[in-house]
Amino acid sequence: MQITLPDGSVREFDAGATGLDVAESIGPRLAAAAVAVRFNGVEWDLTRPLPGDGALEVITDSSEAGLHVIRHSAAHILAQAVLDLFPHATFAIGPAIQDGFYYDFAVDEPFAPDDIERIESRMVEIIAEDQPFVRGEMSTADAREIFARHRFKVEIIDTVDESEVAGGDVVSAYRNTEAFIDLCRGPHLPSTGRLKAFKLQRVAGAYWRGDENREQLQRIYGTAWDSPKALDEYLHRLEEAERRDHRRLGPELDLFSFPRELGPGLAVWHPKGGMVRKQIEDHSRRMHERFGFEFVVSPHLARSTLWATSGHLDFYTENMYPPMEMDAGDEYRVKPMSCPFHVLIYKGTARSYRDLPLRLSELGSVYRYERSGVIHGLLRARGFTQDDSHTFCSPDQLGDELAMHLEFVLSWLRDFGFEDFEADLSTRPEKYVGEVDRWEQAERQLAESLAAAEIQYEVAPGEGAFYGPKIDIHVKDAIGRRWQMSTIQVDFTLPERFDLEYTTPANDKGRPFMIHSAKAGSLERFFGVLVEHYAGAFPMWMAPVQVGVITVADRHSEYAAHAAAELRRAGLRVEVDDGSGKLGEKVRRMITQKVPAILVVGDDDVEHTTVGVRLRGEDEQRGTPLADAVAKLGQLAADPS
RNA sequence: GCCGGAGUAGCUCAGGGGUAGAGCAGCUCACUCGUAAUGAGCAGGCCAGGGGUUCGAAUCCCCUCUCCGGCUCCA
Numbered sequence: 001m002q003i004t005l006p007d008g009s010v011r012e013f014d015a016g017a018t019g020l021d022v023a024e025s026i027g028p029r030l031a032a033a034a035v036a037v038r039f040n041g042v043e044w045d046l047t048r049p050l051p052g053d054g055a056l057e058v059i060t061d062s063s064e065a066g067l068h069v070i071r072h073s074a075a076h077i078l079a080q081a082v083l084d085l086f087p088h089a090t091f092a093i094g095p096a097i098q099d100g101f102y103y104d105f106a107v108d109e110p111f112a113p114d115d116i117e118r119i120e121s122r123m124v125e126i127i128a129e130d131q132p133f134v135r136g137e138m139s140t141a142d143a144r145e146i147f148a149r150h151r152f153k154v155e156i157i158d159t160v161d162e163s164e165v166a167g168g169d170v171v172s173a174y175r176n177t178e179a180f181i182d183l184c185r186g187p188h189l190p191s192t193g194r195l196k197a198f199k200l201q202r203v204a205g206a207y208w209r210g211d212e213n214r215e216q217l218q219r220i221y222g223t224a225w226d227s228p229k230a231l232d233e234y235l236h237r238l239e240e241a242e243r244r245d246h247r248r249l250g251p252e253l254d255l256f257s258f259p260r261e262l263g264p265g266l267a268v269w270h271p272k273g274g275m276v277r278k279q280i281e282d283h284s285r286r287m288h289e290r291f292g293f294e295f296v297v298s299p300h301l302a303r304s305t306l307w308a309t310s311g312h313l314d315f316y317t318e319n320m321y322p323p324m325e326m327d328a329g330d331e332y333r334v335k336p337m338s339c340p341f342h343v344l345i346y347k348g349t350a351r352s353y354r355d356l357p358l359r360l361s362e363l364g365s366v367y368r369y370e371r372s373g374v375i376h377g378l379l380r381a382r383g384f385t386q387d388d389s390h391t392f393c394s395p396d397q398l399g400d401e402l403a404m405h406l407e408f409v410l411s412w413l414r415d416f417g418f419e420d421f422e423a424d425l426s427t428r429p430e431k432y433v434g435e436v437d438r439w440e441q442a443e444r445q446l447a448e449s450l451a452a453a454e455i456q457y458e459v460a461p462g463e464g465a466f467y468g469p470k471i472d473i474h475v476k477d478a479i480g481r482r483w484q485m486s487t488i489q490v491d492f493t494l495p496e497r498f499d500l501e502y503t504t505p506a507n508d509k510g511r512p513f514m515i516h517s518a519k520a521g522s523l524e525r526f527f528g529v530l531v532e533h534y535a536g537a538f539p540m541w542m543a544p545v546q547v548g549v550i551t552v553a554d555r556h557s558e559y560a561a562h563a564a565a566e567l568r569r570a571g572l573r574v575e576v577d578d579g580s581g582k583l584g585e586k587v588r589r590m591i592t593q594k595v596p597a598i599l600v601v602g603d604d605d606v607e608h609t610t611v612g613v614r615l616r617g618e619d620e621q622r623g624t625p626l627a628d629a630v631a632k633l634g635q636l637a638a639d640p641s
Numbered sequence: 642g643c644c645g646g647a648g649u650a651g652c653u654c655a656g657g658g659g660u661a662g663a664g665c666a667g668c669u670c671a672c673u674c675g676u677a678a679u680g681a682g683c684a685g686g687c688c689a690g691g692g693g694u695u696c697g698a699a700u701c702c703c704c705u706c707u708c709c710g711g712c713u714c715c716a
Contacts, residue, residue, distance in 0.1 A: 102711095110644065110645060111645085112645090113645090113646080201710090202645085202646090202710055202711070203644090203645065203646090203710090203711085204644070204645065204710060204711030204712065205643060205644025205645065205711065205712060206644080206711070206712045206713090207643080207644095207712055207713070210712075210713070211713085212642080212643070212712075212713055216643060216644055216712075217644090217712095218644075218645085219644090219711070219712080221710090221711080247708095247709095251651090251652075252652085258708095260689085260706085260707060260708090264707075264708090319714090319715090366716090368715085368716085370714080370715075371642055371643095371713080371714070372642070372707095373642065373643070373644095373711085373712080373713080373714095374642095374712095374713075374714055374715075375708095379715095379716090380714090380715065380716080381716095384716070386716065388716095484715095484716085485716070486716095487716075518716065520716090521716040522716040523716095524716085525716055526716090550675095550676085551673095552673080552674065552675050552676095553673040553674060553675095554673060555673075556673095580671095580672075580673070580674095581674095581678090581679080582672090582673090582674060582678080582679055583674065583675055583676060584674090584675090584676060584677060584678070584679095585677080585678055585679080586676090587675095587676045587677060588676090588677035588678060589677090589678090590677095591676095591677060592677080598676080600675065600676060601675095602674090602675050603675090604675085605675095612675070612676075614676065619676095620675090620676055622675075622676090
C-alpha cells in the first residue's frame with residue numbers, strides 16, 4: 001500500500017504495516033519519539049495496522065497531541081491500579097486535560113492521602129510490567145456485557161447507542177491485561193512501559209457528568225509528561241505559580257487582607273494596596289475620558305422592584321444578597337451590577353439621536369453572593385468594584401462603537417504589561433431574547449471589530465448571554481496562564497425591559513443598542529492578576545513605594561530627608577529608612593518589599609550631593625548627582641498616558 | 642452548596658492526654674556600618690469557636706466557623 005509522508009513523498013509498504021513501521025522507515029529517532037500517528041487526519045495507534053493507502057503524520061511524545069496520548073494512557077493505568085487495589089470500586093471517565101489527566105471513581109470510602117501513594121506505587125508496577133494496550137472493537141451489546149459491573153460505563157455505552165453517528169453501535173476498548181479493559185476511542189501508547197514521567201497530585205469530589213444533582217465521584221488528578229525532565233519543569237512552574245499567588249503576596253507586601261470578621265470574600269485594601277489601586281483607578285478615569293465616556297455614580301442599594309424590571313430577580317437571584325425589608329412592602333437589594341442605574345440615567349430625559357452615543361462609566365462596587373466553595377482570594381470575591389461602562393447607541397453606530405471599545409480594551413491591557421491576547425466571540429444561545437436580525441448584526445460587527453484589530457479569536461457558538469453576544473478578551477500572564485478580565489457585551493434585553501427610546505432624525509422612535517463593557521473586569525480580580533503577573537514587583541508607575549532612601553549611618557538622616565523631599569517634589573512616592581540597622585539589611589528589606597528604586601546615602605553623598613542608585617534588577621551606581629537621579633526616576637515613574 | 646484536607650504567636654511551622662515551643666517579624670538597648678539577614682534582652686497564645694469523654698484535653702469524639710484543593714459557577 002502507498003503511504004504519503006508529511007514531506008509529500010510516497011512510500012510503498014506491505015499490507016498490514018503499522019504507523020511504527022512507517023516511522024522506523026523514516027528514522028530511528030522519530031520512531032523512538034513516536035506515540036501515535038495521524039492517518040488521513042484520524043489519530044491512530046502506533047501498532048495498529050494501517051487499513052490501506054493514505055497520508056500519515058507521526059505524533060511525537062513532546063507534541064501537544066503526543067502529550068494527550070501519554071496522559072490519556074496514564075489515566076487508564078490509574079484506573080487499572082485503582083480497580084486492582086479497590087475491588088469494590090467502579091470507574092467512570094478519565095480524560096487527558098491541560099497538563100495532566102484525571103479519572104473519576106465511585107468507591108465505598110473516599111480516597112485518603114496514603115491511598116494515593118499506594119495507587120501511585122501500583123501504577124509504577126504496571127508500568128514496569130510494560131503491558132501492551134490492545135485495541136478491540138465490539139458491538140455495544142457485547143460491551144454492555146463486558147462492562148455490566150460498571151454502571152457508568154454502561155451509561156456511556158447507552159449514549160453511544162443513542163447517537164446518530166455512523167457505526168454508532170460499535171465501540172472500541174483497550175485491554176492491557178486479562179483483568180483490565182476500558183472503553184476508549186484511543187489512541188494509546190503501545191504499552192504501559194512508555195509512560196516515563198507521571199505523578200498523582202490530588203483527590204477531589206466531582207459530580208458525574210458535571211451535574212450537581214447526580215452522584216458525586218472521587219476524582220484523582222495526575223500529571224504526565226514525555227520525560228522526567230519535563231515533569232520536573234512542570235512541577236517547578238507550579239511552585240513558581242505558588243510563589244506568585246496573590247493570596248500569599250497580598251499579606252507579605254501588605255496590600256490587602258480578608259479579615260475573618262468581615263465574612264468570606266470581603267477584602268480590605270491596606271495603604272500599599274490602596275495606593276496601587278489608586279493608580280489603576282486614575283488610569284481608568286484618564287482612559288475613559290479619552291475615549292469619550294462620561295462619569296456617573298450610583299448607590300449600592302435599590303428597590304427590589306428595580307431588579308424585577310431589569311430581570312435580575314428572575315435570572316440572577318441566587319447570586320444576590322437577600323432582600324432588606326424596610327417599611328411595609330418597601331424592599332431593597334444590594335446591587336450585583338450597575339447596569340439598571342445607568343439605564344435609568346439614560347431614561348431620565350427624552351433622548352434624541354443627537355445624544356447618541358451616550359457613554360456612561362462608573363467604578364461601581366457590587367456584591368454578589370457567590371457560593372462558599374467558589375470564593376478565591378481577590379480573583380473571586382463577594383464584594384468587588386467593576387470598571388463598568390454602558391454605551392447607548394443607534395444601530396448604525398454599533399459597528400464604530402464596538403471597534404472603539406475593543407481598541408480601548410486592548411490599549412488598556414497593553415498599558416498593564418499584557419501583550420498576548422486571545423478573544424472568544426460568544427454567539428446566540430438556544431434561549432435568547434431579542435430579534436434575530438439584531439443578534440446577527442451585533443455578532444457580525446463584533447467579528448468585524450476583532451478582525452480589524454487583528455486579534456486572534458475563536459467563535460464560541462451558543463455561548464453568548466441570553467441578552468446578547470459578547471467578546472471576552474483573554475490575556476496571557478508572565479508565566480503563561482490565561483485570564484479573562486475584559487469583556488464587551490451587546491445587550492438587547494435592558495433597552496426592551498426599560499423601554500428605552502430615542503427620537504430618530506425622521507422623528508420616529510428608535511430603540512438603542514446597549515453595550516456593556518469592563519476593561520479590567522473587576523479592580524479586585526485585575527489587581528490579583530497583576531500581582532501574580534508581576535510577582536508583586538509592579539512597574540514603577542504603579543508601585544506603592546517608588547523610591548526607597550536608605551542611610552548608611554545615623555548622621556546621614558538629614559541629607560536623606562532632603563533627598564526624599566526633592567524626590568517628592570518631583571511627584572515620586574518615597575519611603576526613607578534611616579533606622580539603625582545595617583545597610584545590607586535595609587537594602588534587603590526594600591528589595592523584598594519590591595521597591596523598584598533604592599537610593600543609598602552616605603558620607604560621600606552628603607559631601608558631593610550625590611546618591612547611590614540601585615534600580616530593580618540592576619547593579620548599584622554610586623555617586624550619581626542627586627538632581628540627575630531625581631530627573632531620571634521621575635521619567636521612569638511616568639504612567640503610560 | 643457538595644467531596645476531601647487543614648486551622649497552634651503578626652508570618653512560617655514543631656509538639657500530639659500531665660498545664661505552650663522555634664525561626665522570622667515587633668519592642669528596648671548596644672552597635673554607626675557603602676548595597677540581600679549585627680548582637681543581646683523583652684514582649685507576644687482561651688492552641689479557630691462551642692459541646693462532650695477524662696482526675697486532667699492544644700492533643701480523643703461531636704457540632705459550627707474559616708481557609709486550602711477540586712466539582713458546579715463566574716468579573
